[in-house]
């Protein structure tokens with residue numbers, strides 16, 4: 001993991017999300033050799049980089065093709081949030097034949113709900129090609145399509161992205177998966193700040209129930225947000241499942257939490273794009289990691 005720029009202040013208020021335009025990796029950015037750089041050198045380099053450049057740097061190992069992608073999938077224009085209740089998002093995603101999707105569909109599965117550009121999940125899939133499968137569910141069709149374009153380019157056989165409204169499709173998709181559900185992540189979900197729009201938030205009781213029910217014993221749920229209100233909302237819902245879920249620090253004391261119970265470190269080894277942008281702006285990331293009882 002690269003060093004982060006120093007935190008300036010916390011953001012718990014609405015702020016504009018970076019547009020996907022910034023996803024284009026600046027051609028000159030290459031992952032530096034960490035071993036040769038002092039923390040001070042890393043920090044001073046990081047200070048000169050823009051937030052999209054930091055994203056490109058974090059995912060530089062993927063060597064993604066940014067040149068042909070818009071010819072293949074069209075221009076990816078991002079609206080801030082979509083309304084998951086719109087009729088176009090109410091049709092369940094067809095359950096694929098998992099044996100055709102993954103090289104080995106019996107491997108433990110990680111599902112990332114709201115996978116955005118998908119680079120976070122691709123980074124993980126590339127590191128664990130033979131031990132885990134990865135599924136990204138994304139409500140914005142072009143993002144899922146572009147992620148699948150990259151998956152083919154990378155010749156990865158343990159990852160798949162689907163255009164799906166997780167609220168509608170999660171249960172059916174994971175129930176049909178032949179292997180165990182090992183990890184579900186909900187990372188910086190759209191905050192839908194207005195009270196009357198809270199019902200649009202992806203983490204609702206039926207989804208939580210379905211995650212908890214389908215997780216294998218010992219399986220995990222990782223949640224995070226840079227918006228305290230959203231993090232607390234998710235936390236309350238998963239804390240309520242304490243008969244089946246335990247927070248990780250009660251099982252593994254090396255997983256440190258701050259005095260409010262938020263995990264001090266990102267346990268994934270890679271940050272999501274929203275996380276990079278938010279930390280660049282000085283925001284704190286509120287994280288929890290739950291484990292299902294064995």
Ligand SMILES: C[S@@+](CC[C@H](N)C(=O)[O-])C[C@H]1O[C@@H](n2cnc3c(N)ncnc32)[C@H](O)[C@@H]1O
Pocket residue numbers: 082084113114115116117137138139140143164165166167186187188189190202272273274275
């Ligand atoms: C703020 S972005 C965060 C993306 C990524 N997880 C990250 O941390 O960088 C939230 C993502 O969730 C997607 N999303 C929102 N509601 C969804 C739903 N019901 N099902 C699937 N994806 C959803 C959005 O389209 C968006 O890409």
